[in-house]
Amino acid sequence: MAIKTEEMVLNMGPQHPSTHGVLRLELKLSGELITGVTPHIGYLHRCFEKHCEAMTYPQVIPYTDRMDYLASMYNNFGYVTAVEKLMGIEVPERVEYIRIIMGELQRIASHMVAIGTNGLDIGAFTPFLYLFRDREKILSLFEMTCGARLLYNYMWIGGVSHDLHPDFLRLTKEFIDYFRPNITELNNLLSYNKIFVERTANVGVLPADVAINYGMTGPNLRASGINYDLRKDEPYSIYDRFDFNVPVGEGKMGTLGDCWDRYYMRVLEMEESLKIVEQAIAQIPDGDVHSAIPKRIKPPVGSIYHRVENPRGELGYFIVSDGSMNPFRVKVRPPSFVSLELMDELCKGHLVSDVVAILGSIDIVLGEVDR
Amino acid sequence: MYDIILNITGSEILSMIISAALPLFLFILPFALVAVLAERKVSAFMQDRLGPTRVGPKGTLQTVADILKLFQKEDIIPSEADKKLFNLAPILVFAGSFAVFAAIPFSGAYIGTMADVGVFYIIAISSLVVAGILMAGWASNNKYSLLGAVRSVSQIISYEIPTALVILSLVMLAGTLNMYDLTNMQTEYFWNWFIFGGPATGIQKILLIPFMVVGFVIIYISTLAEVNRTPFDIPEAESELVAGYHTEYSGMKFAIFFLAEYANMFAVSAIVATLFFGGFQSPFGYIGNLLGAEWMIPIEQFLWFTVKGLFFVFVQMWLRWTLPRLRVDQLMALCWKYLIPYAFVNLIIIGIISLI
Numbered sequence: 001m002a003i004k005t006e007e008m009v010l011n012m013g014p015q016h017p018s019t020h021g022v023l024r025l026e027l028k029l030s031g032e033l034i035t036g037v038t039p040h041i042g043y044l045h046r047c048f049e050k051h052c053e054a055m056t057y058p059q060v061i062p063y064t065d066r067m068d069y070l071a072s073m074y075n076n077f078g079y080v081t082a083v084e085k086l087m088g089i090e091v092p093e094r095v096e097y098i099r100i101i102m103g104e105l106q107r108i109a110s111h112m113v114a115i116g117t118n119g120l121d122i123g124a125f126t127p128f129l130y131l132f133r134d135r136e137k138i139l140s141l142f143e144m145t146c147g148a149r150l151l152y153n154y155m156w157i158g159g160v161s162h163d164l165h166p167d168f169l170r171l172t173k174e175f176i177d178y179f180r181p182n183i184t185e186l187n188n189l190l191s192y193n194k195i196f197v198e199r200t201a202n203v204g205v206l207p208a209d210v211a212i213n214y215g216m217t218g219p220n221l222r223a224s225g226i227n228y229d230l231r232k233d234e235p236y237s238i239y240d241r242f243d244f245n246v247p248v249g250e251g252k253m254g255t256l257g258d259c260w261d262r263y264y265m266r267v268l269e270m271e272e273s274l275k276i277v278e279q280a281i282a283q284i285p286d287g288d289v290h291s292a293i294p295k296r297i298k299p300p301v302g303s304i305y306h307r308v309e310n311p312r313g314e315l316g317y318f319i320v321s322d323g324s325m326n327p328f329r330v331k332v333r334p335p336s337f338v339s340l341e342l343m344d345e346l347c348k349g350h351l352v353s354d355v356v357a358i359l360g361s362i363d364i365v366l367g368e369v370d371r
Numbered sequence: 372m373y374d375i376i377l378n379i380t381g382s383e384i385l386s387m388i389i390s391a392a393l394p395l396f397l398f399i400l401p402f403a404l405v406a407v408l409a410e411r412k413v414s415a416f417m418q419d420r421l422g423p424t425r426v427g428p429k430g431t432l433q434t435v436a437d438i439l440k441l442f443q444k445e446d447i448i449p450s451e452a453d454k455k456l457f458n459l460a461p462i463l464v465f466a467g468s469f470a471v472f473a474a475i476p477f478s479g480a481y482i483g484t485m486a487d488v489g490v491f492y493i494i495a496i497s498s499l500v501v502a503g504i505l506m507a508g509w510a511s512n513n514k515y516s517l518l519g520a521v522r523s524v525s526q527i528i529s530y531e532i533p534t535a536l537v538i539l540s541l542v543m544l545a546g547t548l549n550m551y552d553l554t555n556m557q558t559e560y561f562w563n564w565f566i567f568g569g570p571a572t573g574i575q576k577i578l579l580i581p582f583m584v585v586g587f588v589i590i591y592i593s594t595l596a597e598v599n600r601t602p603f604d605i606p607e608a609e610s611e612l613v614a615g616y617h618t619e620y621s622g623m624k625f626a627i628f629f630l631a632e633y634a635n636m637f638a639v640s641a642i643v644a645t646l647f648f649g650g651f652q653s654p655f656g657y658i659g660n661l662l663g664a665e666w667m668i669p670i671e672q673f674l675w676f677t678v679k680g681l682f683f684v685f686v687q688m689w690l691r692w693t694l695p696r697l698r699v700d701q702l703m704a705l706c707w708k709y710l711i712p713y714a715f716v717n718l719i720i721i722g723i724i725s726l727i
Contacts (some may be wrong), residue, residue, distance in 0.1 A: 011514075122696065126414075
């Protein structure tokens with residue numbers, strides 16, 4: 001006689017240590033084996049898009065900060081470049097360079113959190129704190145520039161809020177020299193750690209065609225072996241002036257597109273970002289950062305879709321202008337939202353322990369998923 | 372120790388209770404206080420932080436404050452929980468881990484009970500913890516607790532096999548199950564420790580050393596797993612199962628689980644130290660012998676025992692703050708595919724060598 005068994009439904013979150021914010025995952029389990037995952041979102045919904053319709057264009061910028069709160073600079077970057085494109089504003093060279101430096105530093109800081117929390121979910125506590133220690137240094141650089149450590153409201157339409165602090169370039173250089181060896185240390189401590197590799201390699205494999213079908217972008221897509229980076233393929237701002245590589249997954253430790261590949265993409269991208277910052281520091285010209293800021297921000301009637309390569313993937317802003325002070329519609333295409341849709345696909349057939357490894361490796365920020 | 376107390380009190384029951392309670396109040400409770408603080412300070416040191424600094428000088432009273440806080444907490448029992456089992460579980464877990472100390476010789480002058488089956492008793496009584504953990508997980512009526520408990524039980528039971536096999540090889544060599552006798556065999560100098568072949572001599576000793584080292588590595592790994600420490604802290608993997616089997620516990624009951632964990636850490640360290648590193652024996656003679664002060668020797672022995680035990684506790688902490696954790700199936704694979712076969716082979720080889 002067969003023993004009667006039933007599926008267990010495990011409710012993971014919204015209060016759970018490793019759901020990276022307030023996400024609720026409904027796991028269907030057979031023993032510890034996962035047969036289905038349903039993500040429930042909306043706990044952080046703040047009506048970003050609707051709010052924007054009641055704001056003037058510059059007033060939207062602080063709201064963009066709060067979407068992907070680990071990459072606020074880049075959210076600013078995407079939004080202001082979209083509005084500038086709509087209005088046809090040319091920003092000064094210096095502003096472009098400052099934005100690139102800030103954006104890439106932000107990418108490093110964001111990847112630090114991604115890598116650190118991914119390790120933390122798997123049980124490696126120490127690399128997480130090492131990365132947060134280094135992230136502090138980046139946040140201090142931001143703080144000395146614009147006074148804020150998390151939500152900057154730094155990039156303005158046509159410029160940036162403050163010029164760089166006189167010490168900024170020197171300290172950034174020092175940071176680069178300081179941080180390069182730390183990446184090696186991180187690799188020795190975590191990336192090539194036998195247990196970490198065992199936990200992440202061959203887990204949550206994302207084949208390239210599935211990734212494309214779902215619209216996955218950013219490091220998650222590149223880990224599946226597709227060389228697609230907006231900074232290279234559709235250079236915005238002045239990215240075409242810099243020499244950097246786009247790391248692509250190779251399946252070094254297991255299958256192409258597994259958790260380890262996704263994790264390692266971020267490690268490699270930090271190095272590339274350091275390269276970009278280094279070049280930008282060497283080239284940055286003098287100038288006024290406020291000269292191109294328009295007195296009245298009133299874009300002409302029309303619409304625009306502008307996208308940037310945010311640390312998590314393609315961040316797109318679709319802005320419709322009716323010629324008034326307020327945008328008629330702002331729609332955001334968030335990379336994290338797309339990544340989260342894949343949870344079910346990635347988790348099936350794995351164990352409960354793998355859910356946290358997979359969730360950590362796709363690196364979602366709930367603020368952006370829910371907006 | 373029992374005899375001394377019997378002389379003083381004249382009552383058998385009273386002296387039995389006192390000698391049983393002594394290690395708890397004299398050693399394990401203070402040890403837990405120190406170990407919790409040490410864990411936080413060690414982790415802070417490894418992670419480039421400061422750790423607790425506010426309570427007392429340099430934060431040394433932090434654990435006291437924590438325990439005072441836990442005392443004041445409301446004792447919450449989930450309404451759907453099985454109250455009897457829920458209340459019994461922490462007691463059982465604590466009793467299991469505490470009872471192990473009865474057979475561990477702290478020094479030449481103190482051993483809780485001079486049981487001739489000491490080693491066997493330790494293996495048996497430490498399994499009591501499993502029952503407590505399963506009870507806690509089941510009675511909480513919480514899915515995380517249940518998953519944690521199931522994992523924990525399968526893990527602890529599996530890893531008892533390599534532990535027992537390694538201990539068996541030692542027992543075979545020594546011909547005794549008594550922890551006190553085992554310790555006394557490793558007397559005088561450190562090359563008499565079992566890790567260096569024990570009291571064997573000549574070619575036999577040289578042949579034994581590599582297999583003893585292998586045995587030590589196996590038993591250390593499996594005891595790590597038995598006390599649920601990283602990289603085997605799967606039952607309470609906080610990023611997966613919130614807190615595993617003690618998710619629903621609060622206040623003093625939680626503190627008891629916590630205390631049991633630290634008591635367990637020291638217990639297994641003490642067992643490893645006793646079996647392989649001479650227990651309370653000094654690696655190079657005693658100052659007491661040198662000065663002709665006999666009474667100093669047990670104190671020195673106690674210090675050596677503590678130092679050895681604490682060293683292995685430190686290694687446990689060190690590992691915890693360096694390594695990620697394994698997945699539950701990998702953990703089982705490690706045990707059944709590697710540790711148990713190696714332990715068996717090791718057992719046979721040691722058996723053959725001891726015949727030479």
